[in-house]
Amino acid sequence: MTTFAELGLAPDILRALDEMGYVSPTPIQEQVIPRALQGGDILGAAQTGTGKTAAFALPLIQRLLPFASSSTSPAKHPIRALILTPTRELAIQVEEAIQAYTKHVPLRSLVVYGGVNINTQIPILKTGIEILVATPGRLLDHVQNKTLMLTQVNTLVLDEADRMLDMGFMPDLKRIVALLPAQRVNMMFSATFPEEIRKLADSILDNPTFIEVARNETAVTVTQVMHPVHHERKRQLLAHLIKSRDLRQVLVFTGTKLGCNRLANELNKAGIHADAIHGDKTQQERIKALDAFKAGTIRVLVATDVAARGIDIEALPFVVNYDLPHNAEDYVHRIGRTGRAGAKGEAISLVSEAETRYLKDIEKLIGSTLEPVIVPGFEPGAADVPAYQSRPPRHAERSERPERHERSAPRSKPAAPRDALFDAPYVPGEAPRNDSAPALMRSAPKKQVAALFRSPVKPDSAGQ
Ligand code: AMP
Numbered sequence: 001m002t003t004f005a006e007l008g009l010a011p012d013i014l015r016a017l018d019e020m021g022y023v024s025p026t027p028i029q030e031q032v033i034p035r036a037l038q039g040g041d042i043l044g045a046a047q048t049g050t051g052k053t054a055a056f057a058l059p060l061i062q063r064l065l066p067f068a069s070s071s072t073s074p075a076k077h078p079i080r081a082l083i084l085t086p087t088r089e090l091a092i093q094v095e096e097a098i099q100a101y102t103k104h105v106p107l108r109s110l111v112v113y114g115g116v117n118i119n120t121q122i123p124i125l126k127t128g129i130e131i132l133v134a135t136p137g138r139l140l141d142h143v144q145n146k147t148l149m150l151t152q153v154n155t156l157v158l159d160e161a162d163r164m165l166d167m168g169f170m171p172d173l174k175r176i177v178a179l180l181p182a183q184r185v186n187m188m189f190s191a192t193f194p195e196e197i198r199k200l201a202d203s204i205l206d207n208p209t210f211i212e213v214a215r216n217e218t219a220v221t222v223t224q225v226m227h228p229v230h231h232e233r234k235r236q237l238l239a240h241l242i243k244s245r246d247l248r249q250v251l252v253f254t255g256t257k258l259g260c261n262r263l264a265n266e267l268n269k270a271g272i273h274a275d276a277i278h279g280d281k282t283q284q285e286r287i288k289a290l291d292a293f294k295a296g297t298i299r300v301l302v303a304t305d306v307a308a309r310g311i312d313i314e315a316l317p318f319v320v321n322y323d324l325p326h327n328a329e330d331y332v333h334r335i336g337r338t339g340r341a342g343a344k345g346e347a348i349s350l351v352s353e354a355e356t357r358y359l360k361d362i363e364k365l366i367g368s369t370l371e372p373v374i375v376p377g378f379e380p381g382a383a384d385v386p387a388y389q390s391r392p393p394r395h396a397e398r399s400e401r402p403e404r405h406e407r408s409a410p411r412s413k414p415a416a417p418r419d420a421l422f423d424a425p426y427v428p429g430e431a432p433r434n435d436s437a438p439a440l441m442r443s444a445p446k447k448q449v450a451a452l453f454r455s456p457v458k459p460d461s462a463g464q
Contacts, residue, residue, distance in 0.1 A: 002024060003025075004024070008062075012104040026051030028051055028055045036055075040208070041206050042187040042205075043201050049337070050213050053093070053094055060157065063185070065105060079131075079149065081130060081157070082176075083132070083157040084158050085134075086164045087113075087163070087306070089290070089308075102131075114141070140175060151181060152181070154183070155184060156187070157186075157188075157189075160191070161197055162190040165197055165200070188200075188205060222345045225346070225373050226359070226372055228352075229350050229378050238252065238320065239267060239270040240378070247318050250320055251300075251301050251303060252274075252300055252319075253304070253320065254302055261278070263276070272299055274299065276301075305325065308337065316337050316338045317338065319334055319346075328365040349370060
């Protein structure tokens with residue numbers, strides 16, 4: 001087993017890692033650290049949860065050690081490393097990690113992101129900091145205000161580059177890169193490599209080493225299961241799973257901001273303490289919800305993809321896809337929140353008939369099929385819709401639209417009339433028992449999944 005010392009890290013960094021309980025490097029750290037210590041450019045194919053933050057941060061810190069100074073003069077602390085992330089949450093987490101890694105060295109770091117008063121960030125920038133973690137928009141605000149200088153930057157990190165592309169940051173990135181000195185080390189990380197990301201890599205990186213860890217593969221420690229269910233019954237099924245399996249620290253993904261709020265409210269009404277984070281929440285609200293979730297005071301955090309990006313919670317045990325993502329790569333990102341750095345996790349997807357096409361895309365991307373497990377009482381053919389939910393669907397409101405980067409959601413079909421569903425004959429499935437699935441659940445062979453949605457069940461098996 002390789003140790004961090006064998007990778008060539010300095011004693012002050014090793015001490016910090018030891019205090020954090022990092023025993024040995026993860027595969028991406030083993031590959032990236034020695035190469036980055038030599039000063040070569042890196043293109044990393046790695047998703048969140050692989051330990052990629054330390055992979056780029058540790059060599060970056062070590063290469064700045066000759067510049068570390070206890071001087072209080074701001075001139076002694078110019079920005080030397082710039083780390084760009086797509087979201088505030090990820091920026092905060094990366095900077096927190098850097099704070100921990102630099103505990104025993106006099107290097108200063110700061111995180112700047114939008115959505116908060118820019119004036120609070122200026123006094124700290126004025127004191128001088130060597131490592132800046134930023135979201136692209138806010139960084140450019142500071143550049144425009146002349147509240148920071150990028151002329152001494154010798155290392156650039158682009159974290160979750162594909163997310164930055166999705167979120168429309170490409171023009172900002174290009175502007176930022178044009179402001180940096182030409183002589184620098186570059187590290188770019190992305191979970192996926194669409195054409196535009198490859199072009200960006202070509203334009204920024206100089207003869208990079210390509211390091212790939214579990215690209216487009218879901219972490220092996222994550223158990224993935226999917227429950228076929230009528231879309232009207234998802235909320236009840238989720239509440240049932242949480243209560244019957246006594247699930248705690250559950251991160252639930254919804255497709256829209258409105259759906260996110262609504263689900264959190266419904267769960268609270270069902271006695272399950274939940275909060276919601278999405279793009280319409282203020283930064284303070286998001287941080288508060290995240291902290292309460294991390295501390296275990298709220299049991300369920302309902303989130304949209306944009307808000308949840310980069311969320312880092314030690315050994316997050318459960319991720320639920322309440323709505324399947326329309327973009328298969330988001331599935332990989334979502335379930336990257338669980339089973340992190342070797343911890344075990346479970347990814348649960350609730351799949352309605354209308355979502356089977358997204359399921360196919362996901363299965364194609366991850367190269368395996370998700371095992372369908374039917375929860376008794378929630379057979380997919382049956383809706384058991386409370387009267388208030390049986391109204392015809394409203395037209396989508398603005399806040400009901402998917403968040404920025406997502407593709408538009410299909411209009412939901414009106415619920416099938418309850419009686420018609422219940423009047424149909426019950427077709428018992430020939431599904432074999434699945435020993436690895438939680439007790440009381442039945443697993444269905446793959447080919448039957450589409451058919452599952454067309455098999456209404458008799459009324460007495462549909463109740464909760
Ligand atoms: P990341 O992929 O960078 O978001 O890291 C995922 C999680 O793994 C974070 O909580 C890290 O603190 C943790 N981690 C990273 N590297 C190691 C390591 N070598 N040993 C133990 N935990 C680690």
